[in-house]
Amino acid sequence: MQLLRLRQLHNGVFVRLNRATVNMIRMVEPYVTYGYPTRDTLKALVYKRGHGKVNRQRIPLTDNSIIDSTLGEHGISCVEDLIHEIWTVGPHFKEANNFLWPFKLSSPLHGFEKKRHPFNQGGVWGNREEKINALVKRMN
Template identity: 40%
Template sequence: MSFDPSKPSLVPELVLKKKANLDRLSAARADRLKANGNRKVFKKNGNVVKIRKPETYVAKHKGKVNGTRRFERVQKKGLQAKKKRTGSVVEKVLDKSTGIEVDSDDEDASSIDKEIVQLKSNSLSYPSVFAVRIRAGDSSTPSNVKKALNALRLRNQNEGCFVRVNEQNRRLLECCEPYIVYGALGEDVVKELLSRRGYAKVSVTGESDSEAKPERIPLDNVIVEDHLSDSTGCICVEDVIAEILNPGENFRKVNNFLWPFKLSDVDGGFSKRKLKMISNKVEDYGDKGEAMGEVLKKMM
């Protein structure tokens, strides 16, 4: 008996109802997963319980143990390999119009006006650096790393601040290196950063004089003169830039006056630090030296 497409066979009503019920249950299950962060859940006594595999806890515990060991080793001995690279220079191909690094082998970038510049690969010889936190903390983050990040005023992801380079701060930066990226900035980059993302931390008194809440106010010359002229002698934003680039006795007051900079994430995000890393791969974290200006331009 040949099949006639003009006369399709009828599907039983029971099969159609079963298919409709399965589709409805599948859609409801997908909605529940989406609402709970794509994690399987079930209800017990009216409470939602999340299901997590034991391997997840084991991996996080291993990461926490390895992070604690690294922190203690670096805090005691420091990064000896980094000190040997003092003064090392790398060549980079930059776009003349934007100043951002481009790939010289990329065919699409052949029409771009490029220039080759020499940059220091580390910031050991600079009096101050700018640090940005690129990883958020979780249960696998050691407590001593969290304390060090709080000491650097890097409490949230994609927050940045200026750090004066001394032995204590240098050791803190090295201990938190997998979570941050830092380097030296030029005067033009600092000026652009303050103009676009600069905010001041001004204390505003509440109902009682004893209560003073910090308020985030856009940075300008008037704010600087009103709150820093008496204590530090800074009367404009240019004085703040000079104090940041050449730290003096008023660097701590000026730096605390600036609210931590809230930056945007780079396209594609930063790569995560793993135990088995390729030796010739360039990491997205750590000391970038003079190339920090290119990273910061992508985040502004």
């Protein structure tokens, strides 16, 4: 779980899908839910709960100067550039994603149902695909 930067309950991160990360997700699947967020969901998360990592400190993304000073050499100078880099999984995805602190989400509105079953059997854990957006909206 620490390799995915999921150290607390209700944390959220973005992951580039490749063979290694798919295998890691399969190992922790009974404990996490995942899917493919839309650009609007990504934008809402970054604007509402986005924090950057500057000198190992958690800094809220209140203005673009924080992003420009940290990620300026990679061509990322504002929040919209950061969102675009993560959404398109661009060449500087790793730097942009490591700059973002894991998102601390709230408990979902009206809670979870059937926590012991995977999502495809009516539960809450596992691959939600595009339905992850509704869950993130409840938790944001």
